[in-house]
Amino acid sequence: MTELSQIRNFSIVAHIDHGKSTLSDRLIQFTGGLTAREMKEQVLDNMEIERERGITIKAQTVRLNYKAKDGKSYVLNLMDTPGHVDFAYEVSRSLAACEGSILVVDASQGVEAQTLANVYQAIDNNHEIVPVLNKVDLPAAEPERVRAQIEDVIGIDASEAVLASAKSGIGIEDVLEAIVSKLPAPKGDPTAPLKALLVDAWYDPYLGVVVLVRVFDGFLKPGQQIKLMNAGATYKIDKLGVFQPKATDVEALGPGEVGFFTAQIKEVQDAAVGDTITDERKPTSQALTGFKEVQPVVFCGIFPVDAADFEDLRSAMGKLRLNDASFSYEMETSAALGFGFRCGFLGLLHLEIIQERLSREFNLDLIATAPSVVYKIYMNNGDVIDLHNPADMPDPVKIDHIEEPWIKATIFTPDDYLGAVIKLCQDRRGIQTDLSYVGSRAMAVYELPLNEVVFDFYDRLKSISKGYASFDYTIEEYREGDLVKMSILVNAEPVDALSMLVHRDRAExxxxxxxxxxxxxxxxxLFVIPIQAAIGGRIIARETVRALRKDVTAKCYGGDATRKKKLLEKQKEGKKKMRQFGKVEIPQEAFIAALKMDND
Known part of the structure; x- marks a missing residue:
């Protein structure tokens, strides 16, 4: 059992690509967590997709032993959290398990949108924050400018910010000394009843569900009967350990310590992130605050290209669900696409990651329908329905009004692209709430409807700013909107997979x-195919696929014109009949291309 005064629990907050994972690697290497032979880049990122994209998807923890310059040995618990907004709730629970944060800012790029979102979460959790200016060895690094930026934008003192380069190994010891000297030690009562926070959980094929935990009061020991307070379930602890970063068994976990346990929990959804763990026989009187059920925000249908792969897709989704309780799915059928699943995600990045993992790890060819958000439909009889799929929309006559989710978006962009960014936001029904300057970069804060963002907002933002703009959002509230269901009709038949809810002003x-x-x-x-967009019975747009023509008059040479006319009239009748009974085969490629985000 380590003295409370010699424990430090901290997380690293940073924008994507500012060097968070590289700094974690150097800290592990410097404190001897792994030998040079065992080291690899992005040690804490286990998934192939995490390494490839340079992003963190699952929270990881590592316990480091550090002998400081004051001669004392400290235990440092590092929480490596996801940086993306989709995982904001998981990040908030990881931050609740720490007392301090290291704020990593790229000395050449400065403060970005995600930096801001995550550092404000850390401040909300009353964290002590140590700024670290990373990549100071780059020719483009401007530490003094970035220092001033941190003070102006975030409002924290950066005069003693640590200058470091995680890649070159510069300033790593200074970072460790700053953690020891500036971050507070955890508080806790070893004699009180057990109170611990469930930080994360994942599925291990050998051990079952592994639970990551931070102890606040009391002790956790193998063989102990514990209770998850929000779930109301009880389990017996089998195995207790810490990551150093290799899993190492321990006898007990006391106040201020971070570790993991296994307890024959069958499914990850039984161990909800943010739950309070206590002793079944001597429970704590009050659970930790901040627990909430994770709700999917974005929905889309996922279908196999080949109908024979349906069972493979079902088992692949079951396996992914084992490790990611925030991903939900249920079966659905579509006249155009056959059997598939309606899936719920935390956001657009989460959707992209799940889709990519399904096609990569399970070798599946998939079609995903256009993503939609959750609408609240208020009926005339007082009922409120949550609508996930536009195809299930009730009769408009019975609807009183529809509400849609709105977000608060923070966009950082170089001054040159500000006009294009403002135009994009206005085109998407955005309301500007703030516009300020940080050096030569503008920070625009907009309120935007989420259904305008899920299409291709991020891609458009990146292309108009040549990749320099950064974007972060939080979901604010539901607001009433003039929304209508737009159906696409091919040869007068509605294609359910292409129906969507749009604002009346943008429907046309x-x-x-x-x-x-x-x-x-x-x-x-062989017949003319009309393609129409309709709102209810009103057609708002139409295009026509011309018919393939057979030249029926080819055999007429010379002679009376009425003979040609007769053949053409006969052909016209045949085409009319064919159009009545003919079925239009829409190729799968057409769906895939049509469902790729609109580039309007």
Missing amino acids: QRGRGMCEKMKDLIPQH
Whole structure:
């Protein structure tokens, strides 16, 4: 059992690509957590997709032993948290398990949107914050400018910010000394009843569910009967340990310590992030605050390209769900795409990651429908329905009004691209709430409807700013909107997979774009195919796929014109009949291309 005064629990907050994982690697290496032979880049990122994209998806923890310059030995618990907004709740629980944070800012790029979001979360958790200016060895580094930026934008003192380069190993010892001297030690009562925070949980094929835990009061020991207070379930602890970064068994975990346990928990959803763990026989009187159920924000349908892969897709989703309780799915059928699943995600990055993991790890070819958000539909009889799939929308006559989710978006952009960014936000029904300058960069704060962002907002923002703008958002509230269901009809038949809820003002523009796209994608048939966008019974856009023509008058040479006319009239009748009974085959490629985000 380590003295409380010699424990430090901290997390690293940073924008994507500012060197968070590299700094974690250097801290592990410097404190001797792994030998030079065992070291690899991004030690704490286990998934191939995490390494490839340079992002953290799952929170990881590592316990480091450090002998400081004052001669004392300290135990440092590092929480490596995801940086992306989709995982904001997981980040908030990881931060609740720490007393301090290291704020890593790239000395050449300065403060970015995600830096801001995550550092404000750390401040909300009453963290002591140590700023670290990373990449100071780059020719473009401007530490003094970035120091001033941190003070102006975030409002924390950066005069003693540590200058470091995680890649070159410069200033690593200074970072460790700053952790020991500036971050507070945890508080806790070893004699009080057990009170611990469930920080994260994942599935291990050999051990079952492994739970990451931070102890606040009391002790955790193998064989102990514990209770999850929000879930109401009880379990017996089998195995207790810490990551150094290799898993090492321990006899007990006391106040201020971070470790893991296994307790024959069968499914990850039984161990909800943020739950309070206590002793079953001598429980604590009050649970830790801040627990909430994680709700999916973005929904989309996922279908196999080949219907024979449906069972493989079902088992792949089951396996992914084992490790990610925030991902939900249920079966759905579509007349156009066959059998598939309606899936719920925390946000757009989460959707992209799950889709990529399904196709990579399980070798599946998939079609994903356009993402939609959760709408609240208020009926005339007083009922409120949560609508995930636009195809399930009730009869408009019975609807009183519809509410849609709005977000607060923070966009950082170089001054040159500000005009284009403002135009993009206005086109997407954005309301500007703030615009300020940080050096030569503008910070625009907008309120935007989430359904305008899920299409292709991020891609458009990156292309108009040549990749320099950074974007972060938080979900604010639901607001009433003039929303209508737009259906796409091919040969007068509605195609359910392409229906969507849009704002009335933008329906015509989006409908026209969709019809033009479908016109290029549907192959010609022997009859004319009308492609229409409709709101209820009103057609708002139309394109026509021309018919393949057989020259029936080819055999007429010379002679009376009425003979030709007769053949053409006969052909016209045949085409009319064919159009009545003919079925339009929409190729899968057409769906995939049409469902790729609109580039309007």
